[in-house]
Amino acid sequence: MTxxxxxxxAMIRRTALPLAMLAFAFGAFAWAAWDMxxxxxxxxVYFVALALVALRTHGRVVAAGVx
Amino acid sequence: MTLPFRRVLELGPTAQPTxxxxxxxxxxxxxxxxxxxxxxxxxxxxxxxxxxxxxxxxSGAASDVVLRRRGKTASLERWRTLSLFSFAAASLVTxxxxxxxxxxxxxxxxxxxxxxxxxxxxxxxxxAPVVEPVESPARVTAGARAxxxxxxxxxxxxxxxxxxxxxxxxxxxxVQSPERAILVRVTTVGAGIVLFGAMGAFLATRHGRxxxxxxxxxxxxxxxxxxxxxxxxxxxxxxxxxxxxTK
Numbered sequence: 001m002t003x004x005x006x007x008x009x010a011m012i013r014r015t016a017l018p019l020a021m022l023a024f025a026f027g028a029f030a031w032a033a034w035d036m037x038x039x040x041x042x043x044x045v046y047f048v049a050l051a052l053v054a055l056r057t058h059g060r061v062v063a064a065g066v067x
Numbered sequence: 068m069t070l071p072f073r074r075v076l077e078l079g080p081t082a083q084p085t086x087x088x089x090x091x092x093x094x095x096x097x098x099x100x101x102x103x104x105x106x107x108x109x110x111x112x113x114x115x116x117x118x119x120x121x122x123x124x125x126s127g128a129a130s131d132v133v134l135r136r137r138g139k140t141a142s143l144e145r146w147r148t149l150s151l152f153s154f155a156a157a158s159l160v161t162x163x164x165x166x167x168x169x170x171x172x173x174x175x176x177x178x179x180x181x182x183x184x185x186x187x188x189x190x191x192x193x194x195a196p197v198v199e200p201v202e203s204p205a206r207v208t209a210g211a212r213a214x215x216x217x218x219x220x221x222x223x224x225x226x227x228x229x230x231x232x233x234x235x236x237x238x239x240x241x242v243q244s245p246e247r248a249i250l251v252r253v254t255t256v257g258a259g260i261v262l263f264g265a266m267g268a269f270l271a272t273r274h275g276r277x278x279x280x281x282x283x284x285x286x287x288x289x290x291x292x293x294x295x296x297x298x299x300x301x302x303x304x305x306x307x308x309x310x311x312x313t314k
Contacts, residue, residue, distance in 0.1 A: 014272065014273040015220060015273070018224070018269035018272070018273070019224070019227065021265070021269075022224075022227065022228060022231065022262065022265060022266065022269070023231075025258075025261070025262060025265060026231040026234070026235070026258075026262060029235060029254070029255070029258035029261075029262070030234070030235060030238060032254060032258070033235065033238040033239055033251050033254050033255050033258070034238060034239075036239070036247065036250055036251050036254055037238065037239040037241075037242045037247065037248075037251045039247065044254065046303075046306075046307060046310075048254065048258070049303060050300075050303050050304070050307065051258070051261070052261065053296065053299050053300050053303055054300055055261065055265045056293075056296055057293060057296040057297055057299070057300045059265070059268050060290075060292075060293030060296050061292070061293060061297075062268075062272045063290050064290045064291065064292050064293065
């Protein structure tokens with residue numbers, strides 16, 4: 001059980017941030033698929049790379065104990 | 068469990084590399100061995116070595132079944148190695164006999180990719196260590212059993228991720244070009260796998276210890292900050308903004 005003084009902190013760290021990151025990655029992937037369907041390969045590759053780098057960065061930041 | 072069904076299940080460790088090898092042989096070796104050959108391309112030799120490759124695979128499967136039943140693990144490993152190298156060598160000689168058969172003109176891209184996947188599956192299945200027979204196998208009890216307690220809120224993550232992944236599959240169904248349509252599908256399926264993986268990592272962090280959470284501000288973990296990844300993210304975002312502004 002999380003102590004009350006850390007409840008909001010825990011909600012942000014353990015729920016809101018991961019959900020925001022999932023939503024960001026989803027948006028980037030969706031944009032990439034949209035661009036690729038339109039024939040814009042550069043945009044597709046860019047947004048796939050952006051999503052992957054963002055997810056990886058968030059994962060490493062969490063592992064470092066900051067977020 | 069009835070005896071015949073049990074026997075079929077015991078064939079599992081043998082069947083995995085055999086089926087994958089048979090698939091790789093059917094997609095990449097058999098068409099070369101038994102296909103039309105230009106004059107002087109060594110068609111007979113190609114067919115002969117294609118048959119030899121199949122025989123090597125079959126002998127490997129047969130010896131696997133027999134030796135596994137007798138419990139001879141050392142012989143089993145030797146036979147597996149022998150059959151692997153015989154199969155690969157005979158397949159290689161088949162391809163050498165008619166090198167043009169694997170040229171892009173005669174080998175379609177889809178079959179090439181299927182063959183590549185087949186050989187990769189075969190390699191993975193064969194690389195598995197030999198499973199020793201168990202005298203008294205564990206009993207499987209009927210009915211579902213939970214692996215552990217599901218923390219509150221995990222279902223929310225799984226549901227949201229599943230909805231996002233399903234939503235990705237709605238994109239790109241009106242693309243005219245088949246190649247581009249496949250590219251979009253591969254991208255969305257790959258993105259779905261990545262999102263599920265990320266969701267698993269997030270769930271793992273949600274169940275971190277409270278003590279770790281409390282000391283969040285004063286970081287004492289030895290894991291360094293990912294400066295390289297942060298820099299890459301900032302550069303990517305900057306490049307995107309710059310591209311949009313200058314377009």
